Amino acid sequence: MQTTLRHDWKAEEVLALFNLPFNDLLFTAHSVHRQHFNPNEVQISTLLSIKTGGCAEDCAYCPQSAHFSTGVKAQKLMGKDEVMIEARKAKAAGASRFCMGAAWREPKDRDIDKIADIIEGVKSLGLETCATLGMLNDTQAKRLKECGLDYYNHNLDTSESYYGNIITTRTYQDRLDTLARVRDAGMSVCCGGIVGMGEGISDRAEMLRTLANMSTHPESVPINLLVQVEGTPLKGQQELDAFDFVRAIAVARILMPKSYVRLSAGREAMNEQMQAMCYFAGANSIFYGEKLLTTPNPDANQDMALFARLGLKPMSAPKENVANAA
Ligand code: SAM
Ligand code: DTB
Ligand code: SF4
Secondary structure, eight states, X not given: OOOOOOSOOOHHHHHHHHTSXXXXXXXXXXXXXXXXXXXXXXXXXXXXXXXBSOBSOOOTTOTTBTTSOOOOOOBOOOOHHHHHHHHHHHHHTTOSEEEEEEOOSXXXXXXXXXXXXXXXXHHTTTOEEEEEOSOOOHHHHHHHHHTTOOEEEOOOBSOHHHHTTTOOSSOHHXXXXXXXXXXXXXXXXXXXXXXXXXXXHHHHHHHHHHHHTSSSOOSEEEEEEOOOOTTSTTTTOOOOOHHHHHHHHHHHHHHSTTSEEEEOTTGGGSOHHHHHHHHHHTOOEEEOSSBSSSSBOOOHHHHHHHHHHHTOEEOOSOOOOSOOOO
């Protein structure tokens, strides 16, 4: 079976994939995965919150929003030296990419000056760099590209129709505009979303269809399982059926065959069998290290033990920083 990259998926087609019998869906996704990737390699990124909490936005899932009392202590932007210590540790632990997250609606220009210096430092260690700083204007996107930022993460989070239930302080179009600026500036795009927020299958299908119908697929597609944090409006949400999460990974793989699909937040709540199923369904990237931004992630040696049991290998050399053919 030969897959070509498509950008014209129809809503019914994507929904039909979600509704396939589980075995048919997994078989298709795994076959697509094998055509484009070594199925036994996983890309490893480490995440660091360089500016934590106190965020002006009201994203209903987020422990860092100033609208909710979650116990997250607000911290100002970290200094370069502190970030470099963490980046060196990430590299020594085997990460190929270092992702820096800031709880901002959007950065100020003076923040970008500091971030540019940090990015140059991290890059000098031979790590790929990724940042997620909120909305960007054109000038900011160009500056980040110039200082050597490889990836920019900005998620759609959910479908356009469900979006208003989750965030009211910025629009879906705002997100698409930032993503277009990142692409125009020549950076690779890391864009995905969250499942388990009470959305329906059609919302998951719609979100993945929006990503797949972009003129260039995001190089990296993080699929997060909602981490339910005390104090956020989504705490107490009905837990997602594990198979529905695996289905979302499989459909992302089929729709975006050459993209790295990241089994992102939520692994603490997944057993090893479920994670193994995600790798089979086409996930080939993870966040590695005991913390995501503010919530726990499995210990690195726990992940390495699972990799050993499954015969998976971390991808060592940065080799994904190549924009997909359109
Ligand atoms: N403030 C910037 C923004 O929103 O673009 C960057 C940081 S923000 C924390 C990055 C992403 O983390 C969000 O878009 C969301 O997809 C994910 N995220 C945040 N809280 C989460 C949670 N509780 N569970 C799963 N994913 C979460
Ligand atoms: C993404 O899609 N997930 C990451 C990263 N991009 C920035 C963040 C997950 C955050 C989970 C909640 C927390 O730790 O605060
Ligand atoms: Fe702020 Fe980002 Fe959290 Fe939304 S997801 S509240 S923008 S840190």
